[in-house]
Every structure is written in structure tokens, then in C-alpha cells.
Amino acid sequence: MKILVPVKRVLDYNVKPRVKADGTGVDLANVKMSMNPFDEIAVEEAIRLKEKGVATEVIVVSIGEPKSQDTLRTALAMGADRAILITAEGEVEPLGVAKLLKAVADEEQPGLVILGKQAIDDDSNQTGQMLAALTGWGQGTFASKVEVAGDTVIVTREVDGGSETVSLKAPAIVTTDLRLNEPRYASLPNIMKAKSKPLANKTPADYGVDVAKRLTTLKVSEPPVRSAGIKVADVDELVAKLKALGVAA
Amino acid sequence: MDFSYTQDQQNIRDAILNQCSQFSDDYWLERDREGLFPLDFYKSMADAGWLGVAMPESVGGAGLGITEAAIMMQAVAEAGGGMTAASSIHGPVFSLEPIALFGTEEQKQRMIPPILSGVEKMCFAVTEPNAGLDTTKLKTRAEKQDGGYLVNGEKIWITNAHVADRMMLLARTTPLDQVARKTQGLSLFFTCLDRSKIEHRLIPKMGRHAVGSNMLFINDLWIPEEDRIGAEGEGFKIILKGLNPERILLGAEAVGIGRNAIQRAARYARERIVFDRPIGMNQGIQHPLAKCWAQLEAANLMVMKAATLFDKGEDCGVEANAGKYLAAENAFEACHTAMLTLGGMGYAQEYHVERLLREVLIPRTAPVSPHMILNFLAEKVLELPKSY
Ligand SMILES: Cc1cc2nc3c(=O)[nH]c(=O)nc-3n(C[C@H](O)[C@H](O)[C@H](O)COP(=O)(O)OP(=O)(O)OC[C@H]3O[C@@H](n4cnc5c(N)ncnc54)[C@H](O)[C@@H]3O)c2cc1C
Ligand SMILES: Cc1cc2nc3c(=O)[nH]c(=O)nc-3n(C[C@H](O)[C@H](O)[C@H](O)COP(=O)(O)OP(=O)(O)OC[C@H]3O[C@@H](n4cnc5c(N)ncnc54)[C@H](O)[C@@H]3O)c2cc1C
Numbered sequence A: 001m002k003i004l005v006p007v008k009r010v011l012d013y014n015v016k017p018r019v020k021a022d023g024t025g026v027d028l029a030n031v032k033m034s035m036n037p038f039d040e041i042a043v044e045e046a047i048r049l050k051e052k053g054v055a056t057e058v059i060v061v062s063i064g065e066p067k068s069q070d071t072l073r074t075a076l077a078m079g080a081d082r083a084i085l086i087t088a089e090g091e092v093e094p095l096g097v098a099k100l101l102k103a104v105a106d107e108e109q110p111g112l113v114i115l116g117k118q119a120i121d122d123d124s125n126q127t128g129q130m131l132a133a134l135t136g137w138g139q140g141t142f143a144s145k146v147e148v149a150g151d152t153v154i155v156t157r158e159v160d161g162g163s164e165t166v167s168l169k170a171p172a173i174v175t176t177d178l179r180l181n182e183p184r185y186a187s188l189p190n191i192m193k194a195k196s197k198p199l200a201n202k203t204p205a206d207y208g209v210d211v212a213k214r215l216t217t218l219k220v221s222e223p224p225v226r227s228a229g230i231k232v233a234d235v236d237e238l239v240a241k242l243k244a245l246g247v248a249a
Numbered sequence B: 001m002d003f004s005y006t007q008d009q010q011n012i013r014d015a016i017l018n019q020c021s022q023f024s025d026d027y028w029l030e031r032d033r034e035g036l037f038p039l040d041f042y043k044s045m046a047d048a049g050w051l052g053v054a055m056p057e058s059v060g061g062a063g064l065g066i067t068e069a070a071i072m073m074q075a076v077a078e079a080g081g082g083m084t085a086a087s088s089i090h091g092p093v094f095s096l097e098p099i100a101l102f103g104t105e106e107q108k109q110r111m112i113p114p115i116l117s118g119v120e121k122m123c124f125a126v127t128e129p130n131a132g133l134d135t136t137k138l139k140t141r142a143e144k145q146d147g148g149y150l151v152n153g154e155k156i157w158i159t160n161a162h163v164a165d166r167m168m169l170l171a172r173t174t175p176l177d178q179v180a181r182k183t184q185g186l187s188l189f190f191t192c193l194d195r196s197k198i199e200h201r202l203i204p205k206m207g208r209h210a211v212g213s214n215m216l217f218i219n220d221l222w223i224p225e226e227d228r229i230g231a232e233g234e235g236f237k238i239i240l241k242g243l244n245p246e247r248i249l250l251g252a253e254a255v256g257i258g259r260n261a262i263q264r265a266a267r268y269a270r271e272r273i274v275f276d277r278p279i280g281m282n283q284g285i286q287h288p289l290a291k292c293w294a295q296l297e298a299a300n301l302m303v304m305k306a307a308t309l310f311d312k313g314e315d316c317g318v319e320a321n322a323g324k325y326l327a328a329e330n331a332f333e334a335c336h337t338a339m340l341t342l343g344g345m346g347y348a349q350e351y352h353v354e355r356l357l358r359e360v361l362i363p364r365t366a367p368v369s370p371h372m373i374l375n376f377l378a379e380k381v382l383e384l385p386k387s388y
Helices: A037-051 A068-078 A094-108 A127-135 A188-194 A235-245 B007-020 B025-034 B039-047 B066-088 B090-095 B097-102 B105-116 B235-271 B283-311 B317-341 B343-347 B353-365 B370-380
Strands: A002-006 A009-011 A033-035 A057-064 A082-087 A112-116 A138-149 A152-159 A162-169 A172-176 A199-202 B122-125 B141-145 B148-159 B166-172 B186-192 B198-202 B213-224
Touching: A002 A037, A002 A094, A009 A068, A033 A037, A033 A068, A037 A057, A037 A068, A037 A112, A037 A138, A037 A172, A057 A068, A057 A094, A068 A082, A068 A188, A068 A199, A068 B007, A082 A094, A094 A127, A112 A127, A127 A138, A127 A172, A138 A162, A152 A172, A188 B007, B007 B066, B025 B066, B025 B353, B039 B066, B066 B090, B066 B235, B066 B283, B066 B353, B090 B097, B090 B105, B090 B122, B090 B235, B097 B105, B097 B186, B097 B235, B122 B148, B148 B166, B148 B186, B166 B235, B186 B213, B186 B235, B235 B283, B235 B317, B235 B353, B283 B317, B317 B343, B317 B353, B317 B370, B343 B353
Parallel strands: A002 A057, A002 A112, A057 A082, A082 A199, A112 A172, A138 A172, B122 B166, B141 B166
Antiparallel strands: A009 A033, A138 A152, A152 A162, B141 B148, B148 B213, B166 B186, B198 B213
């Protein structure tokens, strides 16, 4: 079975985002970019399935600016077999990404698509679900455990108050949660090997997909600075304050 | 004049910082307190193939240059392990070069892979108590006999000799009074560290306690002929080839330590409130830190220039020496400034800056002292009369 893993290049999780002065978005000039951490988990899971003999090939795909190639190389250095870069200028919304992934899936016929549950830049948490809708395949989102036996995919999901186990029939969509695995560090021999692994360059037009934006961003602003709290002496004072603020009757 | 990383170089730096993040500040502090070799770290670097960064692919290395090795070692030091982390893997990363360059194919295949895989550890034994920086005066004698050499002598400061299985050894095979030039008659060996013939004594020292350095007493050690690297009497020439790369790596590591100290200090200065404001709001705190940053980055450019020249096969003696000097002096100032920034806490172990300050003195004094570097620059660049 082939496994398709989409990976996104995002602001590194250690970097404190700064909003552009004109409020149009987050300033990405000269800041460290990395693979979306949930996608790292997805790549790791796919490689583990390959190591177990379940998967035959791990294909990584990234949609975005040309620099996304670095992110693909990182995935190849972790152990993915080949990469597809779909170059698109500007932001591509989840629906555009899902349409492109559907086109790639039609071409590659993977048994499993493993995505991050969300990207840490826009936190949309939509792409996997949209792809499931477009392909008509079953989905197991927020996975904390994935088992594959034949064409049955058992996914343990993290849900409010516990976990839920679903059984899917391949081809299927899985989105990863934080506890699924701990991604490996790229080893030096694998970094070297990654250089000669195939990377195909594509554009949305190659797949006949229109990725024009459908949403308009009105304003991006920094979260409000937390103002100082008020200390209360006892429960009575607390209740009085809450009443005064109109949040308790 | 391209000052940016290649994709490989960026990947190497990122991968190392990532890999090293599993070894916390406390891991290094604990190793320093107990004085035990950081075996877990060593093994993880060997397992991920990093020890062979600059070794040829034919012996299981990655075949990359000194520039990549320097970027890697800088990240190793910068991630918080300082000189302890860097020195623990210095042998395999750098000291095998003479075998790669001058060894026979049989020697390369026999000697290098076990070190790169972490199965065997090595040390590098040159310095002697009675020769110091005047290396050609070293007294350890390797006497030619049938099929090999009988070795007697003393070495000092030999890092990792107490944990090593193999030793790279420089010894005199022809007495000083029988050679035309004092650089002749020294030979290089890579051989078993036979503890029945070599006694080691750890030197109690200032820092980097987890990576010990030793006095060695060598008594009738037998070295078979097949363990000699290169021709007999050519050992000094062979060692010279490795001097510039060693300076480059030490310089890169020093910058890494300095950066780590400055980062810690800046973080502390942003958060520590005294006189009702962050101490980092005072220019008395800001300016020394900013100055250290500028100095470190300038030193790094010199180090990387030397590495780039070396990898292009060009002469880099002046740049490698100047780079090591600038890096070590400025990294020392950076660690010292960081310590002062933290006030009393700078002196407390749990803030890690005092550990870095103790360790950064190593690249300052070894493998060559600042005095000897300035002697060299005065002579070679300024054409002043040789003073030593
Ligand atoms: C932690 C540590 C680890 C080490 N690890 C190793 C190792 O693994 N293997 C190894 O072989 N060696 C190792 N060394 C040794 C190191 O390379 C030597 O300490 C160094 O070469 C200096 O030699 P020395 O200590 O004998 O100093 P000396 O030669 O005695 O010099 C003492 C001082 O005199 C100054 N001086 C000497 N001559 C002149 C001159 N002409 N002009 C001006 N000043 C001069 C020097 O600059 C120095 O400050 C290590 C040292 C340390 C501290
Ligand atoms: C070994 C040791 C023994 C000690 N023994 C004792 C003891 O026996 N009894 C005792 O009471 N204390 C003792 N101390 C505490 C010592 O007196 C304090 O560390 C010292 O007063 C500094 O306070 P601090 O560490 O909180 O630094 P902070 O006040 O946090 O200062 C941190 C840094 O900010 C700088 N800074 C702060 N404000 C400004 C400003 N406005 N402009 C410019 N720079 C500024 C400081 O100069 C310092 O470099 C000891 C400390 C040590 C290290």
C-alpha cells in the first residue's frame, strides 16, 4: 500500500509570531520556518508503517511557495521515498489544498492519506475532513493510534473525555494528534540520501485546480495583553465582584 | 562571498539542534557533577551517523567538508552541552583525518568503521609534560624492532584516554640528534590502548569534568608495524595537516558556547525585574550583551572563512588561527558577561552559565594558546621577526 503524507511549511513552533504593522497577517520575513509539527508526526507514522512492512512507498506532498522544497527534503531525510512539490504563490486555503490532494490521490492511488490534524499557523483543522468529503473515503481524525491489517485501518481517536476506536476500509484518511508518536531525528546518512530522492515539481494548473482565495482576511491582530488580576480576600468578596461585573447573578 | 548556508548545511544545523534537544541542561550539569562520560549522548550521535560527518564514504562516512563538520560541532556546543558535548565526540569527528588521508586501504577499513559506529572510542596523544607547545621536542620514543616498535614515554592532557580503546600516538622514531631537521624522525601510530602497558591518571581540572584528560605513562608498549600511519619519520608532517581543521572546529565550538551563554543572559535580562523593571532595560546590561553578540558573529565569519578556504584546498593557516583566537577570546567574554548579567544566579550551577564559563577556557588555551597564535600572525602576516 502507498501512503500519501501532505506536509506544510509553517513558522517554527519556537518562534513568537509577530503581526505585520498593517494588520494583514503574520510577518514571515527572516524568521525560522519548519515542518508543521503534526505533519512530522504523520511522516513518522507513515515511515513506521513502511518499516512494519505494511506500506510499500511513502510519498510526501507540499503545496506552497518554492521554499516548501526544504520541508519536503526534511521529510525525505526522515525516510519518505519521494516528494511532490506543488508550487503556489500566496496562501492556499484548506479547500484548495484538499482539491489538489484529491487530484494527487487520484493519480497515486494511495491506500492511506495521513495528514496533521491542523497546521499550527492558521489552526484550520479542515483539510483532512474536506479531503475525506471530496474522495468519499472514510476518515479517522485526531488519531492517537493507527493499526493496519489488510485493508482494514483501526484508528484510536482522541475525543472529549476519552478515546474512540473506529474501523475504516482502505483507502482512508487519517489525521494525527500529538500523542500518536514521537517523530525521529533525521540521521546524517538519511540527510545525504534524501538529496538524491526524486522530487517532482508541479503547479495547481497541472492538476486543473483553481486555488484562488475565496475568503478575505479583514484584520490580523496580536492577542490582547493580559491585564493585571484582582486579589480577593474570601469567597464572599469573589461573589460580590462577579456580581458587580455582571457575570454572576 | 556567499554568507548563507547551503540546504545541506542548514539541514545539518537543524538536525543537530533537534537531536541535541533530547539532552537537557540538567543532563549536562549532572554529567559534570558526577564526572562520568556522556555515553548516551555519544551513542545517539554514533547511531545517527554523525561521527562520520567528514570521513570518506568508502569507510562509512558522509564525505562532507570541514565547513559541515564545523557547523555540526558548533550546533552541538550551542545546544547547551558546551565543550563537554563537543569534546566527547571530537576524536571520531576530527582526529581520524590522518588515517583517511595517509592510511592504506587496509588500515582505513580496519581502523575507522569501529570508531564511527561507536563500538570503539579513541584518544589523541601528542602533548608531553616536558615539551609543551614545542612539539618536536617530545620525548616519547618508539624504537624500531623486528615487525614493530617498542614504545616508552609520558604524555599529558590526553582527553578520553581513560575511556578509549584506541590511541593516535605521536612518538619519536629517530632521535633528535640524528635528524637534519627537528620536524623529522617523528612517527604517527593508531594502535590499541593496551592498559597492561599504559597507566593513566586523570588530571583534576577546572571544568568539563565529564570528559576527562589524563597523564599517560607508557611502559614497553608494543606497536605492530601495521599500526603506523604513513611513512616512518613523517608523523609531524601528517599531524600538521590536521592543525588548521582542529582550530576551525574549536573556534566554531567556542562561538557555539558563547551564543548559548548570551541567549541565556538575554532571556534572564528580559524576565528579571529589579528596581521595578526588567534588568535588560538598562543599557548597562544591554550594551555588553549586544557587543558580545557582534564580536561572536564577527569571529564566526573568520572561522567559516577558514573552513571555506580549507574545503577549497586553499591555504587557511592565517584565517584558522585568527578565527580560533577571535572565537575563543570573544566566547570567553560572552560567558563572563552572561555570568555578570545573571547577578548572583550567574554563580549558581542551576543557571548553567558558570559551567559554560569554566568550559570556554578550554578552547581559549588548547590546542594552541593565544600567545602562540599571535606569535604566528605577527610573523606570517606582519612579517615581524620570529620570536620563538
Ligand atoms: C582540557 C585540555 C584537554 C587537552 N586535550 C589534549 C589531547 O587530547 N591531546 C593532546 O595531545 N593534548 C591535549 N591538551 C594539551 C594542549 O594541547 C596543551 O595544553 C597545549 O598545547 C599547551 O601546552 P602546555 O600546556 O605544555 O603549555 P606550555 O607549552 O608549557 O606553555 C605555557 C604558556 O607559555 C606560553 N608560551 C610558550 N612559549 C611561548 C612563546 N614562545 N611566546 C609566548 N608565549 C609562550 C604559552 O602560550 C602558554 O600560555 C589538552 C589541554 C587541555 C587543557
Ligand atoms: C557566592 C555568593 C555569596 C553571597 N553571599 C551572600 C550573603 O551572605 N548574604 C546576602 O545577603 N547575600 C549574599 N549574596 C547575594 C549577593 O549580594 C547578590 O547576588 C547581589 O546583591 C546581586 O543581587 P542579585 O543576584 O539578585 O542580582 P540582581 O539584582 O538580579 O541583578 C542582576 C544584574 O542586573 C544588574 N542591574 C540591576 N539593576 C540595574 C540597573 N539599574 N542598572 C544596571 N544594571 C542593573 C546587576 O548589576 C546584575 O548584573 C551572595 C552571592 C553570591 C554569588
